[in-house]
Amino acid sequence: MTTTTHDHHDDHAHHGPAKGLARWLFSTNHKDIGTLYLWFSFAMFFLGGVFAMVIRAELFQPGLQLVEPAFFNQMTTMHGLVMVFGAVMPAFVGLANWMIPLMIGAPDMALPRMNNLSFWILPFAFAMLASTLFMEGGAPNFGWTFYAPLSTTYAPPSVTFFIFAVHIMGASSIMGAINVIATIINMRAPGMTWMKLPLFVWTWLITAFLLIAVMPVLAGVVTMMLMDIHFGTAFFDAAGGGSPVLFQHVFWFFGHPEVYIMILPAFGVVSAIIPAFSRKKLFGYSSMVYATASIAFLSFIVWAHHMFTVGIPFAGELFFMIATMLIAVPTGVKVFNWVTTMFRGSLTFETPMLFSIAFVVLFTIGGFSGLMLAVAPADFQYHDTYFVVAHFHYVLVPGAVFSIMAAAYYWLPKWSGRMYNETLGKTHFWLSFVGVNVTFFPQHFIGLAGMPRRIPDYAVQFADFNMVSSIGAFLFGASQLLFLFIVIHTIVAGKKAKAKPWDGAEGLEWTVPSPAPFHTFDTPPKVD
């Protein structure tokens, strides 16, 4: 049952990957599973991207042109869900799978079969989620935050499948995170002490902790929804003594750590790339570790800043405002460390470095708008406007997504054994950079001017900036096709890459050949 090849105790180092589809379906290899995660995430990035294009096309002009308002709501909801749970999170798990064992000198992930289970749940979960688009009543239409009672009393029947999709993708995340933690705690090569861990490994360790802590809370909140919908419980219904605000508390207790789950590994990626292309050690390594841990801790005590306008007591507004502002301190530590790493470095600007520098600058813009939103009285004005949309897209697109692209360019030579085309890579970067800013920067202004989020039509005074924003979005969307082309071109026809293609890069992953052999570090390396 376990395997087609029988006895396997000590000889697995000698056989390569299985042939054909079986290699991918039944894999226990961290590199293959990492590849599966990355391609899956790429596919979801395009699916969520298509939804985004529908949204921006409808918003190109005021009035209703392309889609019904009901369908528009399904698009905003599915765009958010697919991007968060299908594109960004699996991309980072893919990077973790590929890089953590290589970075700590481990032969594989700690629990390889469970690793494959974590991956294969995802295609099923997202097939089920995507199929809701074709169900009677349509797909979920209540926003990716699925606030009750929109997602309970007023939800389409497909909400049940949404709930179960969330359940199994949560199981996938928890198992993936358990694997990451067990690997990092237990599988480090001799001499790879805690404060020698590459920062990507540190950030993932802390991310995995966050995942295990909050994915069960998400499971809890969707279970309460399920019970309210089908079994008459009163969790989110005040008529029975419950409260819709309870939904928001439980959801955001998950949701705020969740946004750090999507950004901490990005910090790790950037902390690997900036030193490599500055040809300097990362400035303030230990402060980076402590800052990451502080951000993770703070993420548990700030959730109600998403709910300033819902009517929480004054003391709550104050506490959550101040706690939220505290996050700026460790985040500032990180930004200054990256900048200081570049200071007087011997800089070169290959594609991964371009994406990383853009990350630092644009993520900081997203951080500052977050600080503005943290001010409770000001948030009464900004809440649920396009300013919020601009804010979280700045931290997620030129933040998380740019870091994933940076990582892809940086480690693609290690994965594929081939170099990408630098001119094409830079072209992709500049198109994305311009596209992202043209899309999201104007949204700050229309938000401050009062345009609400999640609407298919808007007042005419917002027309110009919306058109600009849509043009930017089309540019950004189209340039990702170039990214797809570059990746395929590299794998098929790229020039052979050296074991260490970046002269400033550090870490165990560069000590193995490119492409990394199917099995690496069967005997752990000695780290000094």
Next chain:
Amino acid sequence: MSATSDNHASEHEHYFVPAQSRLPIYTALAMFLMVYGAGSMFNAMTQGHDSNGEWIMFIGFLGLAFVLYQWFSAIIKENHAGLVGDQLNRSYVWGMSWFIFSEVMFFFAFFGALFYLRTFVGPWIGGEGAKGVTNMLWEGFEYSWPMLSNPDNDAFVPPHDVINPWHLPLINTLILVTSSVTLTIAHHALEAGKRKQLNIWLGATIVLGLVFLFFQAEEYIEAYSHLGLTLASGIYGSTFFMLTGFHGAHVTIGTFMLIVQFFRSLRGHFEPEDHFGFKASAWYWHFVDVVWVCLFVFVYIL
């Protein structure tokens, strides 16, 4: 931690990386069938039409049971074949520990909801505190816990009474706490190599678990048939059944795990210093025990 690493350096052992396996993807497929079936079934139930959801769910469940049986058998065989070294064992230990932590957080969500509802929502709807203005929705509603009157008694018919903590729940508390003790005695017997004692005390633990579940079912029947305390009887019933229900589900899983360990013990599995399956089940059992003590205090008594 660096000391541990140094140990590895001196005596490095080969970490067992399993070969290709069909188990994970079959597990994922079975999970999908289960939840897809459950979703179809629930929707059909609420909308009052027919579906074959329950059959899909049942097939998924059987498939999952079968695949997991194969999976755990494979792991046990690997251990008996000497493939599982100390390092892999530590991976299992960390894996189980973090899994239990995730379960803790699952219950934390429901306990958190209970505390929020009782501390804030209830008094507010009752007209007290910072958001007491919400009382205008149901003027005259007075909050008390347990809630024997709901804000809207037509939409949510309230219970006449709630479970008395000092009868069945107290007995159940004694049963579960005792079962943790008997399980620990069984564990000590295992470590001392006393197979017979192990079987007796482990068997006793299982019996206590089953008795607990029996009483819990009894209590539910009492609640539904005599007290009018149901899932749909307002927030008291909602929190009561969700918390005790998920706990009961976990006791069921825990009892099943212990039964598996019992049969493994009869077959001569486990060594005094190598019995992770037993240990993991015991940890899980102690975890459900601790959850019960919290339930007894916060759901039944207070």
